[in-house]
Amino acid sequence: MAKKVLIISTSIRANSNSEILAAAFADGAREAGNEVECVTLKDKTIGFCKGCLACQKLGRCVIDDDANDITEKLLDAEVVVWATPIYYYEMSGQSKLPLFARLSVSRRLSADHRRRG
Numbered sequence: 437m438a439k440k441v442l443i444i445s446t447s448i449r450a451n452s453n454s455e456i457l458a459a460a461f462a463d464g465a466r467e468a469g470n471e472v473e474c475v476t477l478k479d480k481t482i483g484f485c486k487g488c489l490a491c492q493k494l495g496r497c498v499i500d501d502d503a504n505d506i507t508e509k510l511l512d513a514e515v516v517v518w519a520t521p522i523y524y525y526e527m528s529g530q531s532k533l534p535l536f537a538r539l540s541v542s543r544r545l546s547a548d549h550r551r552r553g
């Protein structure tokens with residue numbers, strides 16, 4: 437069955453390996469009949485979580501940047517693919533920004549997963 441696939445390419449280098457791999461994955465996923473969207477973090481501005489916990493009341497982050505748009509795409513996707521360089525034995529720091537540096541995103545994602553069951 438066709439799925440909504442979101443591919444997040446996280447390298448901020450031009451012509452990066454991550455972007456090449458993401459594009460190849462996207463081609464295959466589209467050929468298999470899926471609905472695919474690619475996002476690159478190269479041109480995005482994403483701030484760090486301030487830990488203010490305002491999202492617990494508001495249900496959204498008070499920082500107005502590109503993470504908010506990516507959050508909506510993450511919530512809408514059925515499959516999420518990370519194409520990331522390895523920096524010091526793990527996914528790069530910028531890879532973690534859309535998800536883990538913003539409490540509002542992880543809270544909304546876990547609430548959404550509980551709802552979907």
Ligand SMILES: Cc1cc2nc3c(=O)[nH]c(=O)nc-3n(C[C@H](O)[C@H](O)[C@H](O)COP(=O)(O)O)c2cc1C
Pocket residue numbers: 447448449451452453454455520521522523524525526
């Ligand atoms: C600061 C830094 C740390 C790295 N650490 C690792 C590492 O721990 N293990 C590894 O296999 N490659 C490591 N690499 C190599 C990158 O993961 C590799 O070049 C990757 O393909 C770069 O991805 P990109 O072209 O999408 O930017 C490191 C590169 C840099 C710049």
